[in-house]
Amino acid sequence: MTKDSKIFIAGHRGLVGSAIVRKLQAAGYTHLITRTRNELDLRNQAAVERFFAETQPTYVFLAAARVGGILANSTYPADFIRDNLQIQTNVIDAAYRFGVKKLLFLGSSCIYPKHAPQPMKEEYLLTGALEPTNEWYAVAKIAGLKLCQAYRRQYGFNAICLMPTNLYGPGDNFDLETSHVLPALIRKFHEAKTQGAKQVVVWGTGTPRREFLHVDDLADACLFLMQHYNDEDIINVGTGKDISIRELAELIAEITGFSGEIVFDTSKPDGTPRKLLDVSRLWAMGWRPKIGLREGIEETYHWYVTHYAEKAMHV
Template sequence: MDKSSKIFVAGHRGLVGSAIVRRLEEEGFTNLLLRTSQELDLRDQEKTLSFFTAERPDYVFLAAARVGGIVANNTKPADFIYDNLMIQSNTIHSSFLTGVKKLLFLGSTCIYPRMAPQPIREDALLTGPLEPTNEAYAIAKIAGIKMCQAYNRQHGTRYISAMPTNLYGPNDNFDLTTSHVLPALIRKFHEAKVSASPTVSIWGSGTPFREFVHVDDVADASLYLMERYEGWDPVNVGSGEELTIGDLARLIKETVGFDGELVFDSSKPDGTPRKLSDVNRIHGLGWRHRIPLNEGLKNVYQWYLANRA
């Protein structure tokens, strides 16, 4: 990409999109196309195509999506599958119709089967049943991957896919109803600290394993792949390191400075028992994550303190 290339970052105010914008600006890219969802509803086919026709972006980072944790995914599956299918389909098809040079589609490692062999390789896709609590979201993201591959095959496009593992960082969602586990725990521990609560309740048994990667690392990987990767297969983006939810809670407890006790509520769902991504493919391309979890947690807690209002 030239520094003056016209680059559309779809979802630029979200967790991943905002990190990609920061990374592009750090690298000196000056011609960024940015639209809020109020300015451009990517679920609307006509408006999306009109935008692409008028602006003619050279490159597209497709980070726009409806996202959420177990509660949101489990209670609003229709919203998750409809919104994500429409956003993806309209953006990918409009990119094709207007001659976009290259597109990066961002998905999630939740696309893989619930009981996939660990660590999860990219070729585990479609080899088994999905995790029921986020099946609608996962199916939409799988459709996005397959759509990119289909356009590459039929039309000779250059559409690639990256599958980040569990993300965290600045601009995360800290709403306890719709957020993922890490930001939810940061908020819970902070509010318990402020109110001098003796305990913090943790959803589930605390035994599932999870892998986390800082969103700034994902943004770095996104630029790296956009400029160096031409394969059709998805690429996992992660740290390749895991810990239990219980250990994550204890690490966040220490980061926040909460002195009380943890209470694990086993009546709540655990989700997938283990979800570690195999990152050998992206390591083979020359990229590795740089931000360790303990450092990243301190960073995002400071961001939360400054922006929680």
């Protein structure tokens, strides 16, 4: 991939896609191709084929997907499985047929069995039942990575598959109805501090452990693997470290300046006790994350205050 290669970033406005665009621009890549959802509906096969015929990209980062938390997954199961199957099938097939040299597909750590041994190795895929709350999304993502592997085996198409852990960073979703735990806690603690609240209620017992990767580190790993990896085996991308939800809440309280009490609502669900990826395959290739958790949360909090909290005040 050269600095003037034609590179299509699908989903460039999302958390991951926007980070990939930032990374490529910073690294000096000059011919980036992007389309908004209004300009190109990736669920529309004919539209995707027209786009590839007209633009003829050489490399593709497939970061487009319908995503959401437990509530969204359980409320719209048909949308989650249908939209993701359509998006990835259309893009992967068109990329192969219009001569793309290499495609990078982004999965998710939720593809692994609910009760997989920890940390989760790549080979644990399809060895057990999925987490029921997001199986529609997980099944679509598994189909996507299997599609990449099938096109490689049958046609020799160079498609690689990354499985990132929980992500966070600038551009995250801070909507309490649909966001994931880290951005939700940033918002809760910030609002509690600004409103002078005495306590913040956190769902569950605080004992589950989760791994968090800054989205700019994921983008760095995407570029690294696009340049150095060409096999069909999936690759986990994470930090190799996890933290309890209690420790995370205490860290975010400290960063946001909230000095009140943290209360755990044990009537609410904990979810899976632990979700940690085994990252030894990627680390053996020489890649490491660069952004520590405290540093990353501080940066994300600053982004939230300047881009999100200020807007919310003026609505």
